[in-house]
Each structure stands twice: as C-alpha cells, then as structure tokens.
Amino acid sequence: MKIVRYLHGGRAYYGVLGDDGTIERIDGAPFDGIRRTGERDDIASVKILSPVERPRIFGVAYNYRAHTDETGKEQPSIPVLFMKPSTAAIGQGDAVKYPSGAEIVHYEGELVVVIGKQARHLAVESALDCVLGYCCGTISVTGLCRGRRASSAAFSRARAMTHLPRLDLPL
Structure with missing residues (x-):
C-alpha cells in the first residue's frame, strides 16, 4: 500500500495511491488505522x-561505513544522532532553500522510517509494530564555513538547517 499526504482544493488529505493514477482518500490520518472514504x-x-x-x-550520522572510510574518519563506536527542525521536511517539488554562507553542499539519499505510534521502552520484537511506513528522502548536508564542521556545534548547525530534506512519495 502506498500512502500519500496531499493538498487538494486548499485542504490537506491522506490517501492511498492507486496504480491507476488516482488517490483514494483516507478518513483522518493513517496513524489511527486506514478508513477509506471512497x-x-x-x-x-x-x-x-x-x-x-x-x-x-x-x-x-556516519551510518555508511564506506563513506566514513572515504573521509578518513574513525567509525564511531556508538551512533551519532542529530535532529532536524520540523520545517526541514518539504514535499515533492518544493524548493530547497540553502542558508546564506553555505559553501559546501552534499546530497545524500536516505531511507526514511515514519513512526506511526507513540511508544517508549519497547521490546525489540515489538519495535516494527510502531512503523507506519518507509519513504525515500534526499538530505542536503551543508558545511557552513570551511573547517568548522568538525566541531560538534558546527556539525549540529549544518545538519539542522530548515528546508533541506525532501521526503518523496509514497509511504
């Protein structure tokens, strides 16, 4: 099943993308179950x-060993996590806005996992029950100033720019 969120007639909907090029609307959001409206x-x-x-x-970060090796950095022993602001997620065809002063821009294709349920302290075998779906994402990683990205503050700032990841349809 391919789930999309879309704008039609000035209103946002969720729907199921069909093979015939139509989207069947869902009542509400898919996080509470999928109820097709027809x-x-x-x-x-x-x-x-x-x-x-x-x-x-x-x-x-650094989840692709070959890329980490290319840069000459040591593979971290624990995952390096970062956050992006909610304004960073843009739709298909929306403009990617680069911050002024950006000197280096890298594009990375990413697997995006959309979590559909709130959860905490899950057993490993229950974790996938919370996944609503997957989609492709294009992340632009921006180096603001040459040589400053190595510091943790510069790394966080570069990764946290708005309007940089594009999430592609469908879920």
Whole structure:
C-alpha cells in the first residue's frame, strides 16, 4: 500500500495511491488505522506534501561505513544522532532553500522510517509494530564555513538547517 499526504482544493488529505493514477482518500490520518472514504482524486490535480505534518526528524550520522572510510574518519563506536527542525521536511517539488554562507553542499539519499505510534521502552520484537511506513528522502548536508564542521556545534548547525530534506512519495 502506498500512502500519500496531499493538498487538494486548499485542504490537506491522506490517501492511498492507486496504480491507476488516482488517490483514494483516507478518513483522518493513517496513524489511527486506514478508513477509506471512497472519494478519489487524480494525482495530476493535487500537490504532494511531506508525508507527515510537523515531523520530529532524527538522523544517524556516519551510518555508511564506506563513506566514513572515504573521509578518513574513525567509525564511531556508538551512533551519532542529530535532529532536524520540523520545517526541514518539504514535499515533492518544493524548493530547497540553502542558508546564506553555505559553501559546501552534499546530497545524500536516505531511507526514511515514519513512526506511526507513540511508544517508549519497547521490546525489540515489538519495535516494527510502531512503523507506519518507509519513504525515500534526499538530505542536503551543508558545511557552513570551511573547517568548522568538525566541531560538534558546527556539525549540529549544518545538519539542522530548515528546508533541506525532501521526503518523496509514497509511504
């Protein structure tokens, strides 16, 4: 099943993307279960939005060993986590806005995991029960000033820019 969030007639909806180029609307959000309304919209007449409104975005740096090796850095012994602001998630076709002073921009394709349920202290075998779906993301990693990205503050600032990851359809 391919779930999309889209704008039609000035209103945002969730829907299930069909093979025929139409989207069948879902009543409410898919996080509480999928209840199809029977209403359909043509994909050509809608604007695809970011899959989640105001998401909390977490990333894991240095998760691709070959890239870490290319840079000559040591592989971290524990995951290096970072956050991006909710305004960073933009929809398909939206403009990517680079901050002034950005000197180096790298593009990285990422697997985006959309968590659909609030949870805490889960058993490992229950973790995937909280996943709503997956989508592709394009993350732009920006070096603000040459040589400053090595510090933790510069790393966080570079990773936390708004309008930089694009999340592609569908979930």
